[in-house]
Amino acid sequence: MAAPKLLLVEDDPALAELLEYRFQAEGYAVRTTADGDEALILADEDAPDLVILDWMIEGTSGIEVCRRLRRDKATAHVPIIMLTAREAEDDRVRGLETGADDYVTKPFSPRELLARVSAVLRRVRPALAGEMLEVGDLKLDPVAHRVERRGNQLSVGPTEYRLLKFFMESPGRVFSRGQLLDGVWGTGSEIEERTVDVHIRRLRKAITVGTAPDPIRTVRSAGYALEAV
Amino acid sequence: MAAPKLLLVEDDPALAELLEYRFQAEGYAVRTTADGDEALILADEDAPDLVILDWMIEGTSGIEVCRRLRRDKATAHVPIIMLTAREAEDDRVRGLETGADDYVTKPFSPRELLARVSAVLRRVRPALAGEMLEVGDLKLDPVAHRVERRGNQLSVGPTEYRLLKFFMESPGRVFSRGQLLDGVWGTGSEIEERTVDVHIRRLRKAITVGTAPDPIRTVRSAGYALEAV
């Protein structure tokens, strides 16, 4: 999973450093600036997945930064979480009206901000919040019903799709043909165990990309497993 | 524009009445209940566009209501704003982790809650807020009821329009015929699933412009999805 890219705009050095540290520890790629104008430049260079924006910063004000981010097509849909003083209800309302997605009032705990960032990302970019299955170079998006390998869209039939999804939910684990029949075809299916072989073959064929190695391992007299390649 | 449907779950009668009044004045269709179990029933009968959920209610707790809404496929994607006591940071974090989209801490002003509701709806259901929907080269203006593609004005029938709008609110996502019937025709419609095919074909025909590719993807034995082309 690519690390979600955050842009942190905060002019209190102590708070900025604390947050940067915490977010990096959680697997986010963080860039930080104390200045509104610089924030706009950074956001324009490489659009972040989410902006955390202190409302009271030097230079261009938070509200103005928010408005300009929304106006620029490249960043119009990047979610923004603003940090405001507890008392300033007006700021909060104005921020939401300007197009901020959320606010967190100071003082807040890093844990709360983390939960909020993760909630927003989950909503806006499900793929970034881990609703996507990844095993080695295989990616499966259950919402879009898509499978991709090394950037190539794969065309996978219904049964092969279910089979692959089943494997990807337990990477590395060996399943017997009986277990696969139960898990993929449904308990009590009246299907020949040998038929599994055929679908494994079809799946292997479907996920072949160039010279990439076969990620499905045959375990003689036991079953099959999907390996992270 | 159809009035956005809110479900308000609040057991303080005074607050409930106040909010109901304010939201109706702003053009929302509000249903109110004080009880968690009843909330689930109401939400299931007719999925609201947004739920405002007090964390401390009688009967089933707020967190449980939230979890169950998320678990039911029909309401899994309905945004939830929770109302919490100011001090209870744990509740807020837990709420966000459970799948709530936002929280507002008590006491709050109705104006702030209004701003937040509108912000959430704008983000999750842009069409409800009158914003332009864009997916690939398709543009849909919910206010003017117009659809255009690559500069060409398209002529789209009523049902096809609703269908397209529904798709454009969740680009890339695959919907089963049943989900489409619920979302576009309304819950509990007594229509043949095969009929969806026909409307898909009509929609495909309506959005054909020159040699532009078909943005509607058929996912065999699963449904259809609109792709950003």
Added chain:
DNA sequence: CATGTTTGTCGTAAAGCTGTAATATCCATG
């Protein structure tokens, strides 16, 4: 009320998928 549009359903054609069986190949072991 006449006219054109929209809507849901059918029947059929076309496309795609599935399970099985027959055959070839692989592999561990004596």
Added chain:
DNA sequence: CATGGATATTACAGCTTTACGACAAACATG
């Protein structure tokens, strides 16, 4: 290296799902 057991591959007939065209009823519109 021969052998028995297990897996791989191929072909195919039957089945399921989707696309398409046509139609009558319902609806809207002037």
